[in-house]
Structures are given as C-alpha cells and as structure tokens.
Amino acid sequence: MIGGEDGIARWRSVADGIRGMIAEAGGALERLPVEAELAARFGVNRHTVRRAIAALAAEGLLRAERGRGTFVAARPPRLSYPVGPRTRFSENVARAARRPGGRLIRADLVPADAALAGLLDLRPGAPLHRLETLSVADGVPLSVGTGWFPAERFPAIVAAYAETGSITLALKAHGIEDYRRRETRVTAERLSPADAELLASPPDGLALVSHGVDVDLGGCPIQANRTRAHADRVELVFDHAPPPREAG
Amino acid sequence: MIGGEDGIARWRSVADGIRGMIAEAGGALERLPVEAELAARFGVNRHTVRRAIAALAAEGLLRAERGRGTFVAARPPRLSYPVGPRTRFSENVARAARRPGGRLIRADLVPADAALAGLLDLRPGAPLHRLETLSVADGVPLSVGTGWFPAERFPAIVAAYAETGSITLALKAHGIEDYRRRETRVTAERLSPADAELLASPPDGLALVSHGVDVDLGGCPIQANRTRAHADRVELVFDHAPPPREAG
DNA sequence: AGTTATTTGTTCGTATGTATC
DNA sequence: CGATACATACGAACAAATAAC
Numbered sequence: 438m439i440g441g442e443d444g445i446a447r448w449r450s451v452a453d454g455i456r457g458m459i460a461e462a463g464g465a466l467e468r469l470p471v472e473a474e475l476a477a478r479f480g481v482n483r484h485t486v487r488r489a490i491a492a493l494a495a496e497g498l499l500r501a502e503r504g505r506g507t508f509v510a511a512r513p514p515r516l517s518y519p520v521g522p523r524t525r526f527s528e529n530v531a532r533a534a535r536r537p538g539g540r541l542i543r544a545d546l547v548p549a550d551a552a553l554a555g556l557l558d559l560r561p562g563a564p565l566h567r568l569e570t571l572s573v574a575d576g577v578p579l580s581v582g583t584g585w586f587p588a589e590r591f592p593a594i595v596a597a598y599a600e601t602g603s604i605t606l607a608l609k610a611h612g613i614e615d616y617r618r619r620e621t622r623v624t625a626e627r628l629s630p631a632d633a634e635l636l637a638s639p640p641d642g643l644a645l646v647s648h649g650v651d652v653d654l655g656g657c658p659i660q661a662n663r664t665r666a667h668a669d670r671v672e673l674v675f676d677h678a679p680p681p682r683e684a685g
Numbered sequence: 686m687i688g689g690e691d692g693i694a695r696w697r698s699v700a701d702g703i704r705g706m707i708a709e710a711g712g713a714l715e716r717l718p719v720e721a722e723l724a725a726r727f728g729v730n731r732h733t734v735r736r737a738i739a740a741l742a743a744e745g746l747l748r749a750e751r752g753r754g755t756f757v758a759a760r761p762p763r764l765s766y767p768v769g770p771r772t773r774f775s776e777n778v779a780r781a782a783r784r785p786g787g788r789l790i791r792a793d794l795v796p797a798d799a800a801l802a803g804l805l806d807l808r809p810g811a812p813l814h815r816l817e818t819l820s821v822a823d824g825v826p827l828s829v830g831t832g833w834f835p836a837e838r839f840p841a842i843v844a845a846y847a848e849t850g851s852i853t854l855a856l857k858a859h860g861i862e863d864y865r866r867r868e869t870r871v872t873a874e875r876l877s878p879a880d881a882e883l884l885a886s887p888p889d890g891l892a893l894v895s896h897g898v899d900v901d902l903g904g905c906p907i908q909a910n911r912t913r914a915h916a917d918r919v920e921l922v923f924d925h926a927p928p929p930r931e932a933g
Numbered sequence: 934a935g936t937t938a939t940t941t942g943t944t945c946g947t948a949t950g951t952a953t954c
Numbered sequence: 955c956g957a958t959a960c961a962t963a964c965g966a967a968c969a970a971a972t973a974a975c
Binding site: 492495496497515517520521522617618619620621622623624625626627641643644645668671672673674675676677 | 743744745763765768769770865866867868869870871872873874875877878888889891892893916919920921922923924925
C-alpha cells in the first residue's frame, strides 16, 4: 500500500512535512506537536506519524522522549580533539575543558591476535595488558578507549594507570620519556550498547572510531589503541603542518 | 506493553535471538527465515519481528530486500583513503581502485556566509562557486563532496571541472600549479536522504564528514571543502610522518 | 505524597501494495 | 500468472515515563 497520489510512501510525505514545519519555524520550534495531533493534521494514522518521526530521529533531527514529547534536536558545538604525532588521548584530549579526567573501566590480560601482533611487532599469542578507559570533560563522557600494551615490557601498566589516571605517566613509570603516534585510521560506527551506556548516550548514537599505534623514539611500538569518541560531542582535528623547508 | 518475564521489550529479545542465530551459525547463515516463520518461532506478532529486524538493519547487521528476503550483511573491507597535506580528494582518493572517477552533481553561485568567508579569507557575501561532486571507485560511490571556490579568482572552475572531471586540473587551468591541505576536521553523521540517494546507500547509512581548507603555495585559501564519505566503504588514514632525521 | 492526565513506547490484529521468483 | 516475501497503512489496546494537580 502506497500513499496518496504519487508513488511515495505516506510516512515519507509526513517526514517531509515535519521537516518543513521545522524549517519554516526557523529555530523557533523546540517541541513538536504530539503524535495524535500530527496524525490529525496530516490525515494519517498515528503509526504513520511514528514511522516518520523514527526516520527523522535516525537522521538526528528529532529526539523523542517517552512521557515528555518529541523535540527538535539542538546540538551543542563539538569539542575539538587534536590528533597528530604527539596525540595524548587521555590528556591533550580535553585540555580545552575545565575539568578533564580519565577513568579505568576494566583491565585484563589477553593474548595478541594476528592483527595486534602485527601492529605491535610481537609474536601472535604474546601477552598484552588491555585497558579500557573512559575520558570525561566537565562531567560529560567524551570517549571510550581500549589500549593494548605488551605485558612483558610494561608489567605494571595497569597499576600505574589506576594510580595516575594518565597513560603518559604510566608509560613514564616504565622508562618511556616520550613517544609518537605513527598512524591514525578513522571510521564511523554506531555505538555498541555497552559504549552507549558508558558514554551516557542514547543507544542510537554514533562513534568516531580511530585506530592508532604509538611508538617510542626508537620506532618500537608500545601501544595499539582503539578509541570510540562520541560523534555528537567530539570532532577530530588533523593539522597538516607544512614540511620544514630545510629538509626539502 | 512490555514483553514476557522481565522488563525488556519483546522486540529486543527477538533481536537478541536473531543475533544469536547468526552467531551460532558462524558465517554459514546467509539468509534469515521469512518474517512469518520468525514470528512463529519466537511466538510474537510479525510486527514485533519487523521491529527487531529494523533495529538490526540499522546496526548494519542485516539487510532486508523487498520481495527477496532478509540477509545477513557481509560487508567488504573499507577502502583506505589517505588524508594529508597533499590530499586530492577527487584523485588520490580512489587510486587504489581500478576504475576511479568523479562526477559533477550540481554547481551554483552562492554568497559566502560568515563561516566560509572566515575560512577563505574573504568578505562575507563574496561570490563563491559551489560544486557538488560524487566520487566513485569501481562503480561504487564512495563520497559526496561540496567545494566552495572564490568566484572572482576562479571564474571558470565549473566548466573546467565539468570538462576534466578533476579539481586539480580545473585549478591548474586557473594557474594553480600546486596546493596544500591546511587542516582537516572529521566528524560523523547520519547520511542525509539526498546523500544516501547519491551514494546508493540505504537511508540509515553513516557518513564520515571531513571539513578542509586548501591553500596555494603562498598560503592563500583557494577552496573550502566538506566531504561526506560512506562510512561502510571508506576509512580515513592520517599518516603522522616522523620528522626527517636530516633536518633535526 | 498520591492521583490523574498526558505522551511516547510496545504489541497484536487485519488488510493491502509491490517487488521478486 | 501465481506464489512468496517484504513494505505500508489503519485500528485498538495497554504499558511506562513524565508532568500537573
């Protein structure tokens, strides 16, 4: 069964109608009329309105709250998150914020699979400390990160992180004075239910996923990392500094 | 109304059940039983099964095709998309593919708003050529890009791009021999309906959105750019090249 | 604090449209 | 063309969260 005159489903027309209402109001419309009234206004069943609202909510335009109403999503500006050779996820991350912080969610010892072994220059099966951490700024959770560290080289990394709340300091306790980011790969995914929970996000939120490998000054890998940043709250900024003229 | 014993909605249990079926089959399950059979198997109404399938499809796990069936989505590996100072979106982009290509979707003349004027070092209201382009590799659309060019400096950019299919060549026709990417900001969003259409994607797909500004060798901005890459098909790779040893 | 009204969320039922096989 | 299978649409009822009294 397809909608009124043309071959367009009715819920799509309703969705476009709602889009129009929002555009017409020009920012003045905070809350949508209730579903029953929209259904009456568009001359369709309440389910059809709900289908339209679901589509717009999936787009990020609306946010429906049970018992309260349906609201036009007004998103605050994202926090800029610089990424470069000197990226320190748990630290520089939220330096712009007044109260940055990190928290250890979980830590365990896992064997390296083929992919991790390749990234870290280890044999498959080598023991790795896996740390799951949450980074928070001004009380708002920004990202969940999983870091893998060679357990033989960094035997006390978990305790050091738990004590200092900083990867950089925990590495320093193992003799790493400085390190560099080698490469960052960025993708986008939907938040997993577990990550949505940690990030205090509705389950339909998006994650900016970045994979990276940090190396010591000798080029030896010391950490593989997978960070899921809340896409509504964070933007990644890559500064492509011009190459030094002298080096040609 | 909430499902059977605990406070979990039935469609969530059904979704978990389907997840289980897929996991249990371990890759051997290509096609799901039809909705009516799933409804019977889980003891719920067909609508409840459809709600569960919709959720899993939104997660990217399933793909429903009208008239054919519901299938477990097997996603091909993402194409790596290097981003750096010498990024040429319409070109390097898909060099890894056998048949890269670009297509002009739309072009028009727009006045610079405050944000664009700031990025491009122009006065607000200055005329800009806006080009909407689609980049394709091996027949698969990868990304939609919108580029803004100062119209006074690049009066014939639209014709030049339409003729050559390349931003770099179109700029060369205006005397730009080389240019650099200054900065890239990356976020994630849901695909807009229009972009989903262009990218031949289901409407619930995700976009990796990158904003960038290109400057000529004198540092003068020549292009502002907003690219929406299909998150399932593309990953952005940022290579944080080590500082050249020779230069100290 | 407790009760009621409002509003979105879930579930079932039924029927029909439309694409595929 | 008929059968199959997903998509759309309407109707009815109740659940659960919130807000108002």
